[in-house]
Amino acid sequence: MTANMYDEGLPKTAANFAALTPLKFIERAASVYPAHTAVVHGDVRRNWAETYARTRRLASALVARGIGAGDTVAAMLPNTPEMVEAHFGVPMTGAVLNALNTRLDAGTLAYMLTHGEAKAVLVDREFSEVMKKALKDVPQNVLVIDVDDPQYAGAGERIGAIEYEALLESGDPAYEWSPPSDEWNAICLNYTSGTTGNPKGVVYHHRGAYTNAISNILEWDMPTHAVYLWTLPMFHCNGWCFPWTVAARAGVNVCLRKIDAKTVFDLIRKEGVTHYCGAPIVQNLLINAPDEMKAGIGQKVYAMVAGAAPPATMIEGMERMGFHLTHVYGLTEVYGPATVCAHQDEWSGLDVHERARLNARQGVRYHLQDAVCVRDPLSMECVPTDGETIGEIMFRGNIAMKGYLKNPAATEEAFRGGWFHTGDLAVAYPDGYVRIKDRSKDIIISGGENISSIEVEDVLYRHPAVLAVAVVAKPDARWGETPCAFVELKPGAQASAEELIAHCRSQLAGFKVPRAIEFCELPKTSTGKIQKFELRKIANSVAAIDV
Structure with missing residues (x-):
């Protein structure tokens, strides 16, 4: 391509270009709001300066044990402070975080640890038994780090070479970590559900994690110091990128090991929770809780729901509690949510059933996603926006995986025609919103x-x-x-x-x-x-x- 005057003498340098990475969010939060609360977990309360120091200690300690660029560090953890820290400390080393589904069996876990070539794994004591079984079938040596959460009162032995707090003690709180040299570098590995055959390893890059984290803020107009309750597992699409989103807003991570309605409502009241995410089953659990559990919540609470479209009864139930519900849609391959049913002002005057019909749609693309379209999977042409013609939802842009680990054929098929193929069948409406009609197999x-x-x-x-x-x-x-x-x-x-x-x-x-x-x-x-x-x-x- 012929150079023009806007290229000559205008080079890309360290002064005017930096790779996008969500790791910068915690650095800024600790610098600008060092004393503001970052993490709440039972009696544990840490501010952003303390949390940033702990992530740097983690990174330093892992590097000292041979973990570096391109390595995999797995985490078998519930929604605890250590899981928040892992989302920063692991990629600070250049390594890739593999957050494991805590409900998986030993055989599946062994496959993931082997396929992902994990060099280390963080294990909460609650899951030590299943992890001990899994590790017997893993061929490589894996550094096992025990996490002994005081909030867990159940049984479970320590199976590791070192306990997490001891590991951090060996690290440097002022560790000078480096951002990725390329925003295309991998930051996380997430395995699909694997309902047929072995699960596929979905690789995220720093740019995608950054852009989806910022999009979460924009879709919700999420304010500085928002208080976020961890009802969504952090192992699921890295908590829809919300560990990085909360850091970008210098918000509060209210950790939660296990969901039950009373605990959720108690934390919403006590900590002033303003935001949380969850599948329809979580929303229904709260809606159908006894009224006395819901009393005394004065602040506006914003809930994000993904999965099945919210029916009218759910919208009515959320409104009765004073909660504002946002419907999003996505898949593991697009970092969790990548479309949102953006609310239009004129919907507010409609009856609940009409609002439910409109809110049931999967909506429009996230702010920093390039495009979403309903296309004929054979011709790759967009279907008419008539609300009737069925095609396949496809994504293109920043919020899409690098591809499937060690599976070039599946990666090529997923990105066929320059679009990510979701497998979800949908229609498009004249206003640009899309609505899933079904999975192709459903x-x-x-x-x-x-x-x-x-x-x-x-x-x-x-x-x-x-x-x-x-x-x-x-x-x-x-x-x-x-x-x-x-x-x-x-x-x-x-x-x-x-x-x-x-x-x-x-x-x-x-x-x-x-x-x-x-x-x-x-x-x-x-x-x-x-x-x-x-x-x-x-x-x-x-x-x-x-x-």
């Missing part, structure tokens, strides 16, 4: 007609007795497939299969009405997502109902 084809499981679920959620629902395909000799609904009722509520089918029949075309209803506690992932693959296995033996 579309039910009955008698040649396509049925969206999400559409059927939306109707069932409107029944006052329903807490959670999942609809999957059930094999049928005549129709090929018919809808089968698995329903979890609210505590103390009652409803029969016939009642729910009649409810569906009043709002759906006959071929979309479930032929089978099964009442049960729905199987869920550690992040609250319903495991439909488990329900598909059960659906083969569920008796159909003549509708």
